[in-house]
Amino acid sequence: MHLGIDDFQYSDLYDFSRLTELATAFDRFVGENDAVLFGRFDSYRGAVRSGIGHGGLTEPEESELLISVARHLGAFLAQLFRTDPTPLKARTQRDSVVARFKKEFVSKRVAKVAPHPVPLPAGGERVISILSGGMDHDHEYAFAVAATRLLDLEREYPRGAKEISPNPQTRAAVAQLREALGQRREKIDSPEALLREAAAIHAIVDVLIEWTAARWESGAFDGWPSFRLPKPVVYDRLVPPEPHYRRRDGFKLTDNRKTPREITDQAHYCIFCHERKKDSCSRGFQEKEDKYKVNPLGIPLEGCPLDERIGEMNFLRADGDSIAGLAIVMIDNPMCPGTGHRICNDCMKSCIFQKQDPVDIPQIETGVLTDVLFLPWGFEIYSLLTRWNPLNVRRPIALPYNGKNVLVVGLGPAGYTLVHYLANEGFGVVAIDGLKIEPIEEKWLHEPIRDARVLWDELDERILAGFGGVSEYGITVRWDKNFLKVIRIALERKQNIRVYGGVRFGGTLTIEDAFDELGFDHIAIAAGAGTPTIVRMKNNLIRGIRKASDFLMALQLTGAFKKASMANLQVRLPAIVIGGGLTAIDTATELFAYYPVQVEKILERYESMSGDFGEDSVRAAYDREEQQILDEFLEHGRAIRAERERAAAAGEKPDFIPLVRGWGGVSIAYRKSMLDSPAYRLNHEEVIKSLEEGIFYAENLSPVEALADDFGHVRALLFEKQIVEDGRWKDSG
Ligand SMILES: Cc1cc2nc3c(=O)[nH]c(=O)nc-3n(C[C@H](O)[C@H](O)[C@H](O)COP(=O)(O)OP(=O)(O)OC[C@H]3O[C@@H](n4cnc5c(N)ncnc54)[C@H](O)[C@@H]3O)c2cc1C
Numbered sequence: 001m002h003l004g005i006d007d008f009q010y011s012d013l014y015d016f017s018r019l020t021e022l023a024t025a026f027d028r029f030v031g032e033n034d035a036v037l038f039g040r041f042d043s044y045r046g047a048v049r050s051g052i053g054h055g056g057l058t059e060p061e062e063s064e065l066l067i068s069v070a071r072h073l074g075a076f077l078a079q080l081f082r083t084d085p086t087p088l089k090a091r092t093q094r095d096s097v098v099a100r101f102k103k104e105f106v107s108k109r110v111a112k113v114a115p116h117p118v119p120l121p122a123g124g125e126r127v128i129s130i131l132s133g134g135m136d137h138d139h140e141y142a143f144a145v146a147a148t149r150l151l152d153l154e155r156e157y158p159r160g161a162k163e164i165s166p167n168p169q170t171r172a173a174v175a176q177l178r179e180a181l182g183q184r185r186e187k188i189d190s191p192e193a194l195l196r197e198a199a200a201i202h203a204i205v206d207v208l209i210e211w212t213a214a215r216w217e218s219g220a221f222d223g224w225p226s227f228r229l230p231k232p233v234v235y236d237r238l239v240p241p242e243p244h245y246r247r248r249d250g251f252k253l254t255d256n257r258k259t260p261r262e263i264t265d266q267a268h269y270c271i272f273c274h275e276r277k278k279d280s281c282s283r284g285f286q287e288k289e290d291k292y293k294v295n296p297l298g299i300p301l302e303g304c305p306l307d308e309r310i311g312e313m314n315f316l317r318a319d320g321d322s323i324a325g326l327a328i329v330m331i332d333n334p335m336c337p338g339t340g341h342r343i344c345n346d347c348m349k350s351c352i353f354q355k356q357d358p359v360d361i362p363q364i365e366t367g368v369l370t371d372v373l374f375l376p377w378g379f380e381i382y383s384l385l386t387r388w389n390p391l392n393v394r395r396p397i398a399l400p401y402n403g404k405n406v407l408v409v410g411l412g413p414a415g416y417t418l419v420h421y422l423a424n425e426g427f428g429v430v431a432i433d434g435l436k437i438e439p440i441e442e443k444w445l446h447e448p449i450r451d452a453r454v455l456w457d458e459l460d461e462r463i464l465a466g467f468g469g470v471s472e473y474g475i476t477v478r479w480d481k482n483f484l485k486v487i488r489i490a491l492e493r494k495q496n497i498r499v500y501g502g503v504r505f506g507g508t509l510t511i512e513d514a515f516d517e518l519g520f521d522h523i524a525i526a527a528g529a530g531t532p533t534i535v536r537m538k539n540n541l542i543r544g545i546r547k548a549s550d551f552l553m554a555l556q557l558t559g560a561f562k563k564a565s566m567a568n569l570q571v572r573l574p575a576i577v578i579g580g581g582l583t584a585i586d587t588a589t590e591l592f593a594y595y596p597v598q599v600e601k602i603l604e605r606y607e608s609m610s611g612d613f614g615e616d617s618v619r620a621a622y623d624r625e626e627q628q629i630l631d632e633f634l635e636h637g638r639a640i641r642a643e644r645e646r647a648a649a650a651g652e653k654p655d656f657i658p659l660v661r662g663w664g665g666v667s668i669a670y671r672k673s674m675l676d677s678p679a680y681r682l683n684h685e686e687v688i689k690s691l692e693e694g695i696f697y698a699e700n701l702s703p704v705e706a707l708a709d710d711f712g713h714v715r716a717l718l719f720e721k722q723i724v725e726d727g728r729w730k731d732s733g
């Protein structure tokens, strides 16, 4: 494949000496476009490499320099891969008009107007249609164009000013607007005519404000980002008392992420604190040396653990320069497909906005990544940036093999990130995981990928590939696990990395094997730290009780959630999940979603087997307890089927929430209040999302005993109510 810079070929991108030449070509590219900038950048990186902090610049100067060079890098990469990011930019320009409309018109003007009586003031629609040209099918954008044009006109007629002197073009535009609205044309230009003109434009603005306020009140703009204003953060009411229920059917991705317009909206909401060295999202709210401010929930506000340059990313994304934004992100977070939306939120917790909704940074980060990935050759841009990123001035190019070999144990987030860094330092890296790692299509390792969508599968059909540790087999379908494939291919394409599944360190491979037989120079253990939590209660492992992590692993790894899978993972309702952390939240939602899948599958198989062998002989295979359970599942399966049919006839998504709840539902039982729970304190959004799926939350309950039925299966749980005394949680007795 010929690339778009000089005589570079695709294969050169995997060759150290050619990458060095590419880096030189980039320097030339920047120098030719902006010699002064290149001079500054060259001195900066020289200074950084000689150990001078921030290259001798102030941090805001450093940010500004990196942003400027990133823009050139974005253009260079686009040219290199002959890809065209202009649609991204054009889309962002439109969305930026909507963002400006939100800031200047909706937020500053309309939101200040008291709720309005019906009937609507006349004229709003007409003003919008005239000023927007009346053409656009995108009503939010058309409205934004009209309102911002009107504000631009109004600006030249300041209210209450002693003197006004609008420019001739503005006056002509105002005259045209007035005429279109059927107002009388001024025949002579006079001071009185100018005053009338000012009064007219003020009146038109006022009409539009009133009209908008009334329409907003009536719900006409529901769903428009421009009318979703930041709300105050009330720390003890982060979870609304009444959830907005969301129907879920199975194990497809449950959260499709924000739209590009919503992401542009968030990027414009950011006030780019890096310009003032106040970007707490990135650096945390430092109070004294090594001490961070603590929020009212007791969470230290330490910012992004990777010190990702967030303000800079947001700044570039607000301009639609996503390639540049991604290059900025990847200075500190080259494995960014494994972070972002629904994975981490330390940055968001530390956003400068502590009293109102923070900027949704994880959405922006993932949005910047997907903007680039889904450009033609976008995967190749990401992949190249993992090996060559001139903004990463300490290690711009992955070094060639240095003769030393490292064994990395575990391919979870810690393992794969370590593999990346070690490989870029030139080590030979062999990464093993005890889990089976599915083979990957060879062509993706050798051929350029034009459209990253070929890597995407529906989550409920996707084969669990075994790569990614808990982010593959623990984390739920709230997160798009296809991102793991992006990381894996980028890593496995490097010549000095080998990945092997099904190799358990300490079993299949011992320390002695690694050092003595295989000659590794170093072993890095990244085998995870999690141990299952054992609930202290009587009968804590009788039939019907499972550890949460074990349930999630069984669900994911056996593929029990798939319609076609025969895996045996039986759950019955009512179900109780004990715990207040994020694993409890995930377990509850997945259990809730799994139950309908389970009973429907059982019903289908029962019918099919009864058709083949006769119902009596099928039933004869079960003992008394199993027959009871079977009948329960069949009855529930029929109800799920009926709901599916009803929904199909009504053209809507089936609603299983009332059914599952009617059978006892899934409850989280926590020993303290929800507000005290780690899940609420660390990531209340996940609590909200779980309640939206129909989960019950039972507070102040500490488990004491599991009571068994005649078959030794759990039939009930006994809890002790907890109370607070002298500021401590205690049994109520
Ligand atoms: C249900 C659940 C949801 C979570 N959600 C989030 C989330 O949204 N965001 C977030 O940031 N964190 C989340 N976490 C936590 C996150 O998954 C962990 O912090 C993260 O996976 C830790 O990464 P790791 O690489 O250290 O370990 P792991 O992901 O546990 O990976 C360790 C790997 O080592 C392998 N291994 C272990 N022993 C051996 C051995 N002897 N030989 C060979 N291989 C071995 C394992 O098979 C595994 O693949 C969640 C955890 C759970 C359980």
Ligand code: SF4
Pocket: 269, 270, 271, 272, 273, 274, 278, 279, 280, 281, 282, 310, 311, 314, 350, 351, 352, 353, 359, 361
């Ligand atoms: S995300 Fe928040 S803290 Fe970070 S730069 Fe933007 S406004 Fe400031």
